[in-house]
Amino acid sequence: MTTGTDTAAADTGTAATTTDLAIRTTGLRKVFRKQRAVDGIDLAVPRGSVFGFLGPNGSGKTTTIRMLLGLSSATDGTIEVLGEPMPRALRSVLPRVGALVEGPAFYPYLSGRANLARFDAADPTSDPRTRKARVAGALDRVGLTHAADKKAHAYSLGMKQRLGLANALLTPRELLVLDEPTNGLDPQGTREVRNLIRSLADDGTTVFVSSHLLAEIEQVCTHAAVMRTGSIVAQGPLDELRAAGARTVTVRTPDVGQAGVVLTRLGLQPRRDGGSDVLVADLTADVAPETITAELVRADVRVRGLAVGGGTLEDLFVALTGEGFDVAG
Ligand SMILES: Nc1ncnc2c1ncn2[C@@H]1O[C@H](COP(=O)(O)OP(=O)(O)OP(=O)(O)O)[C@@H](O)[C@H]1O
Incomplete structure (x- = not known):
């Protein structure tokens, strides 16, 4: 592309x-x-x-x-x-x-x-x-x-x-x-x-x-x-x-500090989002979600939830044009 x-x-x-x-x-x-x-x-x-x-x-x-x-x-x-x-x-x-x-x-x-x-x-x-x-x-x-x-x-x-x-x-x-x-x-x-x-x-x-x-x-x-x-x-x-649409990973955990260290070590830039137990980071092409899960487990981070979002054509369109796309017609 x-x-x-x-x-x-x-x-x-x-x-x-x-x-x-x-x-x-x-x-x-x-x-x-x-x-x-x-x-x-x-x-x-x-x-x-x-x-x-x-x-x-x-x-x-x-x-x-x-x-x-x-x-x-x-x-x-x-x-x-x-x-x-x-x-x-x-x-x-x-x-x-x-x-x-x-x-x-x-x-x-x-x-x-x-x-x-x-x-x-x-x-x-x-x-x-x-x-x-x-x-x-x-x-x-x-x-x-x-x-x-x-x-x-x-x-x-x-x-x-x-x-x-x-x-x-x-x-x-x-x-x-x-x-x-x-x-x-x-x-x-x-x-x-x-x-x-x-x-x-x-x-x-x-x-x-x-x-x-x-x-x-x-x-x-x-x-x-x-x-x-x-x-x-x-x-x-x-x-x-x-x-190419920006994909994000959201991690919900009581161990946000430790999770942040793991994500940073993987080359991501985690940020706090929403509740105090939520970390969000933009995914890069070389870090697969399953790698994140494995590394969090290895570091004894207690994971309540992990979700991957974005990665749709609409995400890309919005990112590139700054406009919403008329999806409803
Ligand atoms: N004959 C014309 N004279 C002057 N301006 C024109 C002419 N045809 C198109 N334009 C202008 O050129 C731009 C692009 O128009 P165009 O119709 O190619 O867009 P489009 O992406 O096909 O949009 P739509 O989906 O609304 O048809 C618009 O700003 C339009 O006002």
């Missing part, structure tokens, strides 16, 4: 090359008038990953995604998508990429099914002979079969979102880019999108998914990047990101 200013290449290991990456940016920047919406980011999205692009509202996720897809030009920096330079290789790259960005504009007086057929017909790479079956398959995959023949203007926000997802699934793609795909969905719909993302990943599709809802992403992603005001503040495999 990298945080702060480390290079993105390190995130995927030193062996990572351009061909291992579905998306790679270097120094990507977008300035609106004087506002730096995206401030020189180095993204490295491994092929085959489900990559969570996380950050609070306004942190620059949509602006980044629009540049990745050639919908908006970069002020500075480079972009490679599926190994090809963007936007130069737009024509050859886009047919390999499915995208859901800011809910596509549907024809309001056409049904969901007819809308998808129109979008598919507008795609010069799609096969008209299989269109009907592919449209039906995509509607089924997003749970819209029952409403397929309803006019789009009568769709709820969640149904429109599903139709947008179906549009991205009309043909198999190497990469799917989904901007806040669960917007407008209820908890059941959100679960379905998560399952859909999992099944797409099982098929070998790389999924790049943005969200400000940590809980949704954490359950489905293999990798993530955390954005804060236009910059990436952490990036890497989810396990490593979680491990």
Whole structure:
């Protein structure tokens, strides 16, 4: 994992090359008038990953995604998508990429099914002979079969979102880019999108998914990047990101003095917390909780309780951005 200013290449290991990456940016920047919406980011999205692009509202996720897809030009920096330079290789790259960005504009007086057929017909790479079956398959995959023949203007926000997802699934793609795909969905719909993302990943599709809802992403992603005001503040495999969240050990004992000596000897910095019998210390990577337990016992410290806390993606996010994450939605 990298945080702060480390290079993105390190995130995927030193062996990572351009061909291992579905998306790679270097120094990507977008300035609106004087506002730096995206401030020189180095993204490295491994092929085959489900990559969570996380950050609070306004942190620059949509602006980044629009540049990745050639919908908006970069002020500075480079972009490679599926190994090809963007936007130069737009024509050859886009047919390999499915995208859901800011809910596509549907024809309001056409049904969901007819809308998808129109979008598919507008795609010069799609096969008209299989269109009907592919449209039906995509509607089924997003749970819209029952409403397929309803006019789009009568769709709820969640149904429109599903139709947008179906549009991205009309043909198999190497990469799917989904901007806040669960917007407008209820908890059941959100679960379905998560399952859909999992099944797409099982098929070998790389999924790049943005969200400000940590809980949704954490359950489905293999990798993530955390954005804060236009910059990436952490990036890497989810396990490593979680491990980087500050973990603490809390020891409850009548022998606080002796326990403090043991913890200090292990290289930790214990502090009194709460009641007079409670010691807390931030864990370091080289001290396992079981080592602490063993050393306390060896030193005849009477332990009433020992708990390890923290170590979640939310802990890391709060530590890096100083903001709470909207976990409830
Ligand atoms: N076309 C634009 N003109 C001027 N400023 C813009 C424009 N688009 C985005 N911004 C600004 O750039 C910043 C980043 O916005 P962006 O939409 O990329 O964030 P985001 O992380 O996707 O947030 P959200 O989850 O709310 O969509 C915001 O401060 C926004 O106001």
